[in-house]
Amino acid sequence: MQVSPLPTLPSRLATRGVEVLPGTLLCAAIAAVSTVIGSFLPMLGSAIPAVVIGVLVALVRTPGPRLRPGIGYSGKFVLQCAVVLLGAQLSLASIVEVGAESLPVMLSSLTVCLLGAWLLGRALKIDRDLTVLVGVGTGICGASAIAAVSPVIKAKSADIAYAISTVFxxxxxxxxxxxxxxxALGMTPHAFGLFAGTAxxxxxxxVAAASVFSxxxxxxxxxxxxxxxxxxxxISIGLAVMEGRRSGEGERFTPRRVLRLVPWFLVGFLVVATLTSLGAVPAAAADLLTQVSVFLVATALAGIGMSTDLRAIRTAGLRPLLLGGILSVLVASTTLGVMALTGAF
Incomplete structure (x- = not known):
């Protein structure tokens, strides 16, 4: 008979907490220092100092096995929690309005990025899987998109690591x-939010770029x-269909598999925004949650900075880096061009 894991949940959570605590505390300490720096230099905010200090710490001394679990935890889960708390700033009506406004800009930049990745990857003779990973990482949402697409195209771990390092x-x-x-372009906070969120x-x-701007x-x-x-x-469904046709092993996409592609923090963000829309989050609480989220962002960026694998970037060659750089410029310029055409700024 299979034993339910539920009775062991408290002990497993305690073990996990002890495992991640040292690295998380280090990231939080860097975030505290970065917050102080940001209070004296508001243009920097706390985000940029946090990631710069994190990279410098990693360069001086690579974090050991005792710190690594907490550093990884901060760079991923703490950041996701910060995004969830940001839902306290917005109502559902504003989210729908933002989505409708950003869709033309977003779809244009994504189309240009994916088409550019296909053409440039072939021209630069970059491996197909690496081209796909850098393309979706640049065009959609960085490491999250790479992680979602990697099992679909059965990418090698070396390609995944390089793509994440390049995008980062x-x-x-x-x-x-x-x-x-x-x-320099005299953007309003609204216009810059569209620019940064898309490009x-x-x-x-x-979050870091928007925090620095305003x-x-x-x-x-x-x-x-x-x-x-x-x-x-x-994109994942489309790649799965293409991979199935290429290998002759098509895999059926059920509704359950599709739902698994939706990040949990997106659901959490919408839940908090719903509570805010219903008046369940008082204004004072919303302000506090926003401040907490900004600190959590700095904590996460400290972890991401210390997780940077600079050697992987140096040893993998320049062509994928060139691909990532060109695609980043294409996405940014397309975003600005469509924003100008549509009168978004």
């Missing part, structure tokens, strides 16, 4: 460059980014 490199550059571009490919970097751009940018994240579903 341009995420960091986007955090540094996009706010400068936004201010920056990873949730952490979207606090009022953050909520809008996150909603645009989460709408864009939903593109994982049709």
């Amino acid at each position: 490199l341009f995420n960091i550059l986007a955090v540094l460059i996009f706010p400068v571009v936004g201010h 920056v490919n990873d949730t952490s970097s979207v 606090a009022s751009a953050l909520g809008f940018a996150v909603v645009v980014k989460l709408v864009r994240t939903l593109m994982i579903i049709p």
Whole structure:
């Protein structure tokens, strides 16, 4: 008879808590320092110092096995919790409005990115799987899209690691460059939220770039980014069909498999936004949740900074990096072009 794991859940959670605590506390300490830095330099905010300190720590001394679980936990789960809390800033009506407004810009940039990846990957003679991973990572939502698509195309672990490292490199550059571009073009917080949410490919970097630009751009940018994240579903289904035809082993997509592609933090974000819409979250509580989410973002970015594998980027060659760079520029320029055509700024 199979024993239910439910009775052992408290002990397993306790074990997991002890495992991740040291690394998480280190990330939180870096976030605290970054928050102080951001209070003196508001243009930087707490996000950029956190990721820079994290990278510097990793360069000076690679985190050991005692710290690594918590660092990984911070870079993923803590960030997802931060996104959930950002739902307290928005109502469901505003989310629907944002989705409708961002759709033309988002679909245009995604189409250009995927077409560019196909053409440039062939021209640069880059492996098909690596081209797909860099393309979806740049066009949709960074590591989340890469993680969702990898099992669909049966990608090798080396390709997955390189694609994530490549996308992460341009995420960091986007955090540094996009706010400068936004201010230079005289964007409003609303316009910059659309720009960052569409053209920056990873949730952490979207949050960081929007935080640096202005606090009022953050909520809008996150909603645009989460709408864009939903593109994982049709892209994964399309790639599964193509892979099935190519290998002769087509796999049926059931509703349950489709639902598994929806990130849990997107559901959590919508739940919090629903509670806010119903008046269940008082204004004071919403402000507190927003402040907590900003600190959690800094904690997560510290973890992401310390997780950067610079050696993997150096040893894998320049062509995939070139592909990622060109695609990032294509996505950003397409986003700005469509925004200009539609009068979004």
